[in-house]
Amino acid sequence: MFRFILRRLLETIPVLFVLATVTFFMLRLVPGGPFTAEKAVSKEIMKNLEAHYGLDKPLLTQYGAYLWDITPKRFEPWRLADGPDFDTKADFDLKGSFGVDLGPSFKYPSRTVNEIIADKLPASLELGLLALSVALAIGVPLGVIAAMKRNTGIDYAASTFAMVGICVPTFVMGPLFVLFFSLKLGWFSASGWYFASDRVLPAATLGLVYAAYIARLTRGGMLEVLNQDFIRTARAKGASETRIVLKHALRGGLLPVVTFLGPAIAGIISGSFVIETIFQIPGLGREFVTSAFNRDYTLVSGTVLLYAVLIIALNLLVDVIQVWLNPRLKFD
Amino acid sequence: MRLPSLVLVLVSVLLLAGCSRSGAPAAAAAKILAYGNGAEPEDLDPHIVTGVSENNIITALFEGLVNYHPSGEGISPGVAESWETAPDGLTWTFHLRSTARWSNGEPVTSRDFLRSYQRILTPTMAAKYARNLFHVVGAEDFNSGKITDFAATGFSAPDAHTLVLHLNHPVPYLLELLKHYSWFPVHLPTIEKFGPADRKGNAWTRAGNLVGNGPFQLESWLPNQKITVTRSPTYWNAPAVKLDGIAFYAIDSIDAEERMFRGGQLDVTSTIPTSKIDEYRSKSPGLMRIDPYYGTYFYRLNTTRPPLNDARVRRALALSFDREAIIKTILRAGQTAAYNITPAYAGFTPDTELKSDLIEARRLLAEAGFPEGKGMRPIELLYNTSEGHKQIAEAIQQMWRTNLGIDISLRNEEWKVYLDSQHNLNFDISRAAWIGDYPNPETFLDLWITDGGNNDTGYANPAYDHLLATALATAGAAERLAVYRQMENLIVRDVPVIPVYFYKRVFLINPRVQNWVPNILDNRGWQYIDISPAPPDGAAKTKT
Secondary structure (H helix, E strand, C coil): CHHHHHHHHHHHHHHHHHHHHHHHHHHHHCCCCCCCCCCCCCHHHHHHHHHHCCCCCCHHHHHHHHHHHHCCCCCCHHHHHCCCCCCCCCCCCHHHHHCCCCCECCCCCCCEHHHHHHHHHHHHHHHHHHHHHHHHHHHHHHHHHHHHCCCCHHHHHHHHHHHHHHHCCHHHHHHHHHHHHHHHCCCCCCCCCCCHHHHHHHHHHHHHHHHHHHHHHHHHHHHHHHCCHHHHHHHHCCCCHHHHHHHHHHHHHCHHHHHHHHHHHHHHHHCCHHHHHHCCCCCHHHHHHHHHHHCCHHHHHHHHHHHHHHHHHHHHHHHHHHHHHCCCCCCC | CCHHHHHHHHHHHHHHHHHCCCCCCCCCCCCEEEEECCCCCCCCCCCCCCCHHHHHHHHHHCCCCEEECCCCCCEEECCEEEEEECCCCCEEEEEECCCCECCCCCECCHHHHHHHHHHHHCHHHCCCCHHHHCCECCHHHHHCCCCCCHHHCCEEEEECCEEEEEECCCCCCHHHHHCCHHHCCCCHHHHHHCCCCCCCCCHHHCCCCCCCCCCEEEEEEECCCEEEEEECCCCCCHHHCCCCEEEEECCCCHHHHHHHHHCCCCCECCCCCHHHHHHHHHHCHHHEEEEEEEEEEEEEECCCCCCCCCHHHHHHHHHCCCHHHHHHHHHCCCCEECCCCCCCCCCCCCCCCCCCCHHHHHHHHHHCCCHHHCCCCCEEEEEECCHHHHHHHHHHHHHHHHHHCCCEEEEEECHHHHHHHHHCCCCCEEEEEEECCCCCCHHHHHHHCCCCCCCCCCCCCHHHHHHHHHHHHCCCHHHHHHHHHHHHHHHHHHCCEEEEEEEEEEEEECCCEECCCCCCCCCCCHHHCEECCCCCCCCCCCCC
16 A cells, blocks of 8 residues: 555656646647736836736746755645744744745735745635535435435435536526625625634535535435345345445445545645635635636646646545455555 | 535525624614725825826825815815915915824824835836926926935925925916825835835735724725725814715615615715716706716817828817717716817806808818818717716717718727727827816926827927926916917917817715715715704615
């Protein structure tokens, strides 16, 4: 297992290198730059601006300097929580712990990309984890019950819920929730990320979509397992239905869900741009998208690399969990 | 098998999070204005930023030599309590009040202003608004590095409370310019504490670091959420400040902003979705305000490309679409149809107009060799991706096709790509807009000089350039207006741009907000704004 993980980690190095390179050059090929603005500035000022950010140097020199800056130079993850960020509350110090410097932001002249990520990642993570909890808490039981009561009214109701959840986009569901729970009932704020109660609607909106997927996958996985021989054996031995489901069937029935969760978690963190916009949540999803519009070269590269690392790490985790859940798989 | 218990833990965490409404604001009687401020500010350094949302916050945190008038038009004294101009209009002397203080208690002196002007003009700052100071002798040369001795420029401070500006040419509206934040003083010792003062990337503007001299001081900055300012006890006119604080909410979705207003989270919004205008107008007109705004929506024409290099073709296009219909059916807020480029304000009214005239338009087109549009290549209309711009473009496309027989195709581009295309004259017709920087026609008319940085039409007319030079050398305001009218006449004759409409500022405002007076540049004297005593709980919520 150790060799498996080590090999997978080593494989990520060329992946990240190619990603950093492609992002770096693609950004510079796109028309318009970080200082393209509606109001023109004089040539002298433009030259000084470019000099400040090192954009006046040859492209390959810039590229080399950037690669060196983002290369980890030490491994002290315990210092991750040390460094100051914008409001010195939540900390995520890439420079102090790994020596990774993602550079200054072009759009926000007094902030660094490290600071912006440290500042915005916690909100996205919090939203993602809460939404995931909602998704699992609703999706798994719903899928199990649907499988156990196959082809009954309960099953159809659960399937209907799943279809609706998958079909209705978040940008419809979110405003509808706000309209009803905030503006009509007055239970929650319409937007914002200030109080614990502000988490409920965004987490529910994002979580329900994933709950729907998880319910379908759980139902399918459970149906497959419940038809297998070892379940029949358990029944023959007189095990109670609850024990059969929780002790024997669920472990195998959840396999498709676990496979789905790896990319889903990465997506739930990075893909929450819509939710973050509807509810005005200060998360990384918005920075990720708007930085591209702003041609904030360093911020685009920084968020792309961060998501790449997240996706790779989560996929690795999923692979490990799958082996643990499925005795027929081995680390190889 | 531990997954179910993990799920249980997560669910209970979520339930707990949902139930505890911790940190709810205390029902204090503090008068805090909640303002929807649009985009997240790039920074709060008056010498670096360029945007509207930054302007709103900076005018609360800093004060220049003069300030806004409570009526929304004209000047009130700021740090300067009095000033005088030499008869030639070239020398301005400002007398600073001795009671002006920074938020750390230190006095605001003329030396602070000098050092601030030196800072914004220092080449390494690469300040985009440095050009605002180019009216002063030597400022442009200092900014481009031609001179390095700041003492050789026209800024001087004979004593701690006197500031003198020597100008290159008379600027009758100088006081209006001084209200812009590029002229505001900053506290250099504070900036130097956090890094080099003449470089970007300095952390002095963060909450806890920033020292200002305005009616409010920086309390907290939650990026992409809100910036809170509270009344400054050191402000020279602190007793006159009415609000206890302002919360500037960074909101990048106008639909979310409208929902927040409806939910009672905002007192004033930055704008309103066009689709909601009719609803508010019919159901709660008391919540919606439509104020004049110093901006023009227009189409740039590429005067270097045939057939648009022919002024008759350009004029034919300008005369042959129905602006009123566009305002009525698409814009909906009672905007003013624009038949010339400069809004009528500050004493300016145009002599001539581009009134719709189909017969004349068809005649011009035939004269140019395209009777009923025959023989003309398809013309492309460029706009930046946005539903609003698309609707207007489609309407005009249809009208030109029907009225002139011209084939128009539409091309939309993402904002920065569009700016790049427009600046490189890679278009036939391009949607554009201009919001005045100061209340004077010059802010619109200096766009069209030959090779001007914002010209982007290829229009080059020596007579026009000469008129601008004449205006700049004229000291009398009335004589200047006459020159501006001649310039406007040239634009209406040569049509490098087709004006479409003059902007209105449409926004939502809670009736408890007092003294929110219309201002053509949408600038606020925040110290004048008030909130009437809090209505009973919940009454602030507005339902539509």
